[in-house]
Amino acid sequence: MDLKISSSVATSGERAAVDAVIGAPAPDEPGALRGGTNLRAVRGGEALRGIRHQLLPVLHSVNDRIGWISRGAINYVAERMDVAPAEVYGVASFYALFSMEPRERRQVHACVDLACRAMGGPREEDLPEGVHPSPCLGACERAPAALVMEAGATVRHELAAPLATGELAALAGGAWPSAESAVASATPQVARGDSTLVLLGRVGRVDPSSLDDYRAHDGYRALARAIEIGPEAVVAEVTASGLVGRGGAAFPTGRKWQAVAGQPAAPHHLVCNADESEPGTFKDRVVLEGDPFSLIEAMTIAAYATGCAHGWIYLRGEYPRALASLERAIAACRGSGLLGDDVLGAGFAFDVTIIRGAGAYICGEETAIFNSIEGYRGEPRNKPPFPVESGLFGKPTVINNVETLVNVPHILLRGGAEWAAQGSEGSKGRKLFCVSGAVREPGVYEVEFGPTLRDLIGLAGGMRDGSELGAVLLGGAAGGFVGPGDLDLPLTMEATRAAGATLGSGVVLVLDRSVDMVDQLRRIAAFFRDESCGQCVPCRVGTVRQEEIVSRLARGTTPGDLALLRDVGRVMRDASICGLGQTANNAIESAIARLGVLQP
């Protein structure tokens, strides 16, 4: 392409950051330094445009190393990848973790989201100078949390959770998280729940960095079983298990796999959605940090069953420990022939690439994630066509949540029918719940479907001393509130649906009576405004109007505003392109209807 590049030039550090991902340019390639006999570039075009999916990793590399992305860096990326500077800028400016303005190498992001602010964490206006407000960091069981990131040749990320009193100011002043809280954050939450942990059976018990330890605890037996019974039988077992997607939409996994397996177009892709960003959700992080091999094995099985040659893990940008854990696991699997050209000598090839998100909740949407991986703005696509026909790179794609996938090895080892015997009629199998807030022992709880909300709070040790239940947020910001009168609600998909609630991603945020519910609703409204991609009018403007109306209602009911809020909520639900806009009013509406918040 005929690029017009401005005179801003990348520094050597910026060039090195880009070259670290896509290699240094050959002397005759665009972006090569000029001089001597090398006076003009002649190669490029098609081959360069074929690496567009490296754009997000390249931008990460610059942001990680330099701390921000300059005009010169954008120009160099544009030349190297044959993408216009305006487009690179459009993509980079989509993500909250990238800065296009100079800033300090060290950045402190304090969570101001629902669980942390309910547990005494800061609000936006309370933050010390220089600390950024962050949406949920996925460390809700140790709220309040903050993440410190320092750019450099080796980027450093440290999570501080729970923040000690005064610690945030110290972090802002240049301190690193205290040893205790860093250690606490590094230790996978010990699984609790009923006595027969399956999905979390290895978390906290096996060494997450040891493939041998994983194999000694049933690891890779399921893949062997899969190869023994063949792809069709694997899909049949998953179908028989009644497994449905755990990301929130609850689509039957077996049907999705069947649809992709039968697609004639090639290649097929497998995407693992690990962009866990729903406020209050941290189950995937616990699995990834504590049992990374189970995801790799599950993905290998899924790929084998559906004919996928490559797997992509789209991992939340704010999960540095999960990233390190996965990278170690993938390297170990490659070294042992469990990933590569001939997995287990069974004659099929499969490998995995990790793509880091960069601060965009919308990229957890199943089609926005494709655009993000492909190097475009993370805007959702129209459906139809559905991912099973046209997904990543326009090819048939299986996209599953982390929790969904890690069910699969257990299903194969036990058999689909036996797995389906667990749980209730409408919710088969087992479920991870992210219990946070005013309970004695917040954490990830694994249960066989069936316990009520009261049972689950009991598993988490009951309410903290001196606490009294005010409300529970089920399913995250896209879910809804229930009240103390709903404690006997069974936490199954059918029971919550019948009650007008949702399990969503498994969030159970328990709020004490003293929590300011209006403040929670204002945060939810602000969250959706920040996270809307901006593509469609109902969500782009509706989330703004929703925040304005909630602000007005918070000061006292104004005539017509409740009706106006219903109107805005309804058009977002009916006419938004994707699930973000369609659910952006749910929690607020439920708080008004069930709990009487913002009512006169």
Added chain:
Amino acid sequence: MTDTVTGLSVRRAVALTIDGEQVSVAEGSTILDACRSMGKEVPTLCYGDTITPKNACRVCMVEVTGSRVLVPSCSRKVEAGMEVVTRSERVDHSRRMVLELLGSSVDLSLTRNVARWNAEYGAQPDRHGPAAQPGSGRDDAVTGHHEPADGTVASNVHQPVKVDNELYVRDYSKCILCYQCVDACGEQWQNTFAIAVAGRGFDARISTEFDVSLPDSACVYCGNCIQVCPTGALMFSSEHAMRADGTWREEDQSQVTTVCPYCGVGCSLTLHVQDNEIVKVTSPSDHSVTHGNLCIKGRFGFQHVQNRGEPRD
């Protein structure tokens, strides 16, 4: 199913029901095509006839039996047996709210049909609050952050007009983010990629890299973005100046169709003439060769026609 032969390809006809009436259209048509073939009006804002629909505005939504949410008629392809409802309480509510959300945040004064649709659907943009003062910081928005809204005014995209060259202006107070200019500048027509959507959410905006001026950008002044802009956000400088002076009188203008005199392609030009002066140039979007696209010469190179002073030596 009947077969219709169109040129060399065979496109089957697809039968569906719209508002209870049976209709048959060629396979691959959209619901909007089918509605228009029946003479039904479906409002559209971001839809343009030369650009692949982005279905971003969501004003053309219809009900389709079996669909949980409303469906964008501009881009959903017809399917055999589909049952479509183009007017219902639910559809009308959605259209009314989209018109209100846009009307309360964007200057739609030059967008065709909006006043009529507001009346038809009962849209009252004013009920979202008094308009916020125009701001100048939209290009510096920090992604993922915003100043908390107190709700005393309705946030909007009003901002100063960008005037940085002699040929056209960009008044993003009027931008509904239809993406058409980006697609026309980029892969769908011009392959120049001078502009893209930048930022996110309500701060999403059409921008060059780092908001550099057009002369510093890759813009080649083909003006194809002006051609597709549905809201008057992109406008000839001549038109912008005349509107500012109060001398723009569209009702007194005539349109003269001619062929571009510059090169051998022979693009069709439509000269918009007021008081015997060319005030802007468009090109018919249904032209089989150019589809409304021109280059800088055809679009802006008309001044020589009306230099009526003494010829220079």
